[in-house]
Amino acid sequence: MQKYLPTNDLLFRKLLSSEDSQHILRAFIKDLIGIEFKTLTPTVTYHIDSYIKSYEENKQTELKRTEVDVLAVDENGAHTTIECQIQSHDYFHERVIFYLTEAYRSPFGAIETKEVEKKNNFSSLRPAYGINILDFEMFDGNEQALQLFRLLNEETYRPFHNQKSQELLLLCFLSLKNKNIDKQHPAWHWYYFLKTGEVADQAPDYIIEAKARTDFLNLESEEQEMIMRIDKDKDVSDAILSTRFREGREEGIEQGIEQGIEQGKCLVALELLKTGNTLDYVSKVTGLDIEVLKKLKNEEE
Secondary structure, eight states: OOOOOTTSHHHHHHHHHSTTOHHHHHHHHHHHHSOOOSEEEESSOOOHHHHHHHHHHTTTTTTTOEEEEEEEEOSSOOEEEEEEESSOOTTHHHHHHHHHHHHHHTTTTTSOGGGSOTTOGGGGOOOEEEEEEESSOOSOTTSBSEEEEEOBOTTTOOBOBOTTSOBSEEEEEEESSOOBOOTTSTHHHHHHHHHHSSOOTTOOHHHHHHHHHHOGGGSOHHHHHHHHHHHHHHHHHHHHHHHHHHHHHHHHHHHOHHHHHHHHHHHHHHHHHHTTOOHHHHHHHHOOOHHHHHHHHHHHO
16 A cells, blocks of 8 residues: 655645644644744644545645644744645745745734734734745755754844744744754654654654554545545646656757747646646746736637
């Protein structure tokens, strides 16, 4: 039987955003960034019915991105976004900063009046922490698998805090491709589990429970069917891309490399548009402008 890792879209969401998995989510965040929250509320709670419906509505547009948004609250309030990135995207560095700052500014002016200083909407802003699980090489392979980035004083390395002594922005990356990680660090058990789907010796109870929850044989029949369907759809999508780019390269031999590459992109775009993908998604995959895609679509129709 094929093995499905916890980084699978459905399994990752089930693990961290189910109604009864708050203790696992809390441990996950604490082990990776060292912050413990009183309350953790996923923006979207995992249910297999709603997951299937969402997949049907956005089929194949999110196959290469797994994202779990979480509202994490401590004594002063804070927002945490957790994202599992299986494959790299263009401008990924800019993308993670964009979503982190979006999380930071999201409550601007949206907190109840009694909690906000009069005529000062900036008092409604809360810290934002981003956790990214990577299954691609973002850093040099010799660097640490777990890396944290924060606002620090260049000379003293003092973190930049708000008036409540909270760090405002923090980015965490756990790369499953980098092999360097301290086995004494709490994040190591998560690293091993996410990378292999297995539990290491002396793993804490919540990791053992996480393994049980994501074991394929322990899933409901609907979940098993959905995972296999996602896997099949992804294989088909990858095959289409591979075939069309190969055709483009072959045509490039006769027409010129540059022209062939553009032709390949157009072939890929047309194939993806035929299968119901959005213009934004096709643009990200091929690098073609939205207007070019609209023209291709109209010509094809």
